[in-house]
């Protein structure tokens with residue numbers, strides 16, 4: 446029993462136990478969902494496998510969003526195991542660390558395309574693969590950041606990618622609404638994770654949020670997980686195309 450009882454979900458983007466995706470996986474599991482996790486490569490497998498065991502989650506295999514064959518295998522595996530899917534979490538982003546510093550103006554074409562491919566296009570291709578499995582309707586959730594709306598120091602090309610990701614949420618919401626699939630995003634406040642460690646001066650950004658947000662603190666992956674429950678469960682059955690801030694309220698002052 447529980448809010449997520451009977452729901453089956455695939456969660457992409459657990460790198461370690463500090464990942465936002467891990468906070469979401471834990472919240473979904475604690476409320477009764479059955480979940481599956483993927484890992485980006487062998488190095489990640491060592492860290493994700495024990496987390497999957499701890500959560501009682503299925504290991505849905507290797508998944509690098511730049512390798513379409515790996516996506517085919519993951520979705521084939523889910524189809525075989527469950528025959529359907531109720532929710533999917535996309536918590537994946539990448540950009541060359543050297544360009545998350547200095548000027549946006551200096552972004553290279555190669556890194557621009559790679560950042561958009563991994564951080565934006567991946568959500569669209571995953572949505573397309575999830576659609577046929579979401580036979581009872583479903584919920585797709587991605588993670589974004591305030592740098593999509595306002596210029597944040599060092600966020601650079603990733604801010605441009607998140608703006609495109611948020612626009613994708615709206616277009617996908619329209620495309621998938623007829624299939625009763627909802628598409629939403631959580632705009633999380635800064636959290637110290639592996640991905641965040643690539644952003645220049647991240648400690649300063651954390652402190653800035655702590656001093657200036659209405660709640661006077663940063664948020665945790667667990668808090669993002671609890672908010673995600675609303676989107677992944679039927680509580681939000683009337684909500685799609687939304688970008689919801691879980692950021693201690695920073696966006697009302699920043």
Ligand code: 0WD
Pocket residue numbers: 458459460461463464465466485489508509510511535536537538539563588589590591632633634635636637638639640641
């Ligand atoms: O402050 C933060 N940490 C915020 C993160 C604030 C607001 C939003 N976000 C977003 C991120 O942009 C991302 O979309 O949340 C999402 C999850 O990020 P995270 O939890 O902060 O970071 P992390 O634990 O590192 O997980 C992201 C993972 C990767 O880890 P690394 O460390 O390698 O970047 O995304 C995965 C990978 O596991 N990933 C990929 N997965 C499949 N294929 C790929 C890929 N090509 N590239 C990265």
